Amino acid sequence: MGILPILALLALAVVTISNVGATELDISFYEFSCPDALAIVQRGVHSAMQEDRRMPASLLRLHFHDCFVNGCDGSNLLDDRPGFVGEKTATPNLNSARGFNVIDKIKQQLEEICPETVSCADIVAIAARDSVFLSGGPFWDVELGRRDALTTSKNAATNAIPRPTFNVPQLIASFNAVGLDEKDVVSLSGSHTIGKARCTSFQARLYNQGNSGRPDPSLERSYLAELQHRCPQNGDGNVTSPLDPCTPAVFDNQYYKDVMAGRGLLLSDQVLDTTPGTTLQLVEAYAHDQGKFFHDFAASMLKMSSHHVLSSNHGEVRRNCRIPNAENH
Ligand code: HEM
Incomplete structure (x- = not known):
């Protein structure tokens, strides 16, 4: 089935919500700087789920694991490198977090049309929404304008993400x-x-x-x-x-x-x-x-996605979601 019939089918499930709490983010943040951003992310999610039916779930969880560790700032996308141990090897993520390649592919396409404009944290937030919607769930307008973290820590992820044994x-x-x-x-x-x-x-x-x-x-x-x-x-x-x-x-x-x-x-x-x-x-x-x-x-989701985000001149817009710009030569 193509994307249009799916969208028509799922339009019934659309829910309109506005989040009064988040003032730093804006649903039309990329309206002029990268007008095709939302469509590119949705196409990326749609084609990934054609190849792997589990991918929407994995992308939704990536956003949750991002937001619970120092806010939604793309911190869980950073690869380990000499002298830096990030979140990917923390217990909740190790052998478990998936979808990094899908985010990379979407990011590459966005860098081609609007370089250094759309943050990795925003890509994951939009991908999470599209994952829910394309799987038959509700639609909501994603608030945008998050910036990407410069660093993170394995400890932060280990401690902040709830465990499956919790009461x-x-x-x-x-x-x-x-x-x-x-x-x-x-x-x-x-x-x-x-x-x-x-x-x-x-x-x-x-x-x-x-x-x-x-x-x-x-x-x-x-x-x-x-x-x-x-x-x-x-x-x-x-x-x-x-x-x-x-x-x-x-x-x-x-x-x-x-x-x-x-x-x-x-x-x-x-x-x-x-x-x-x-x-x-x-x-x-x-x-x-x-x-x-x-x-x-x-x-x-709107509450989770807007908690403690980096905006205005904090953080950066990474060119590659896996590496801070200063180390991406
Ligand atoms: C309430 C506390 C939560 C706990 C303790 C928890 C724990 C877990 C665990 C242990 C897994 C399986 C990981 C594995 O075995 O590899 C999982 C999967 C998943 N979680 Fe949660 N989770 C929680 C909340 C959430 C939230 C808030 C979201 C999204 C907003 C979420 C989305 C998902 C999804 C979609 C999967 C399946 C991922 C996949 O198939 O790749 N979870 N969760």
């Missing part, structure tokens, strides 16, 4: 640290309606939850059996399973239905429904009302 208070605390709240935890966790996780990210739940010597009792029995078959004890931790086993490549509210049925893949997914309180109420609300999920998801 609800720990999830809320890690979101609070980047200006997000409990509702954002639940709506943004809905990203796990697409993409995959490795056995290593949920293995403990299958055999020895919380050192109990038993599987997590909140896992539905046949799902547990399926996952144990896929991820045997001492098996290959890099084998992957879909985060949403029912509709793994469609951005919908099936994730919340999975979680309510004991089919949340990560512990951090399942606890949203097994912990009494607000998160449980929101899981149920989103499971019953996809429109509410789409609306809240878009609003939370």
Whole structure:
């Protein structure tokens, strides 16, 4: 299917949200300096997903991992080099973060038509939105004008990105640290309606939850059996399973239905429904009302994407997303 029919099909899902909080960013930031920027990113995402159905999920996660570590500044795109260890080898990213080549390809095209204009951080923010939309999810106007970080650290990524073993208070605390709240935890966790996780990210739940010597009792029995078959004890931790086993490549509210049925893949997914309180109420609300999920998801993405960004004369617009300009000769 070409891009136009897909867009026509998905236009039904368009949600319009405006973010009153972010004053430094502007949806028409590239209107004159690079008018084709948004179209180029969308074409890049679309062609990448034709080759790899998982790519939209990976691009969405790249933006999340960027924003949680010192704000959305393209810091997670920097390669390690002599004397510099960046975020790529931090536990949440190692053998897991994907999509760097897709961002590189889009960046190269943009450098050809508008050199040193569109930041890597903005490319990832637009690519995340397009990934959601082209997978059947909501559309929102991306606020633009972020600049790219000059440096970063592995430690920052290790500490700031929430872990799949977190309980609800720990999830809320890690979101609070980047200006997000409990509702954002639940709506943004809905990203796990697409993409995959490795056995290593949920293995403990299958055999020895919380050192109990038993599987997590909140896992539905046949799902547990399926996952144990896929991820045997001492098996290959890099084998992957879909985060949403029912509709793994469609951005919908099936994730919340999975979680309510004991089919949340990560512990951090399942606890949203097994912990009494607000998160449980929101899981149920989103499971019953996809429109509410789409609306809240878009609003939370806008919040996450605009927290603590570099703008005006801070940072730089990298020519190559993997290397700071000063070292790119
Ligand atoms: C609530 C806290 C969160 C935790 C603990 C968490 C953890 C994880 C883990 C462990 C994986 C699988 C990684 C692997 O095994 O290789 C994953 C995948 C994913 N996460 Fe999250 N995540 C969280 C929130 C988010 C948010 C806020 C987003 C986006 C806004 C997101 C988007 C994704 C996507 C799309 C994937 C699949 C990526 C792919 O297939 O390449 N996650 N997450």
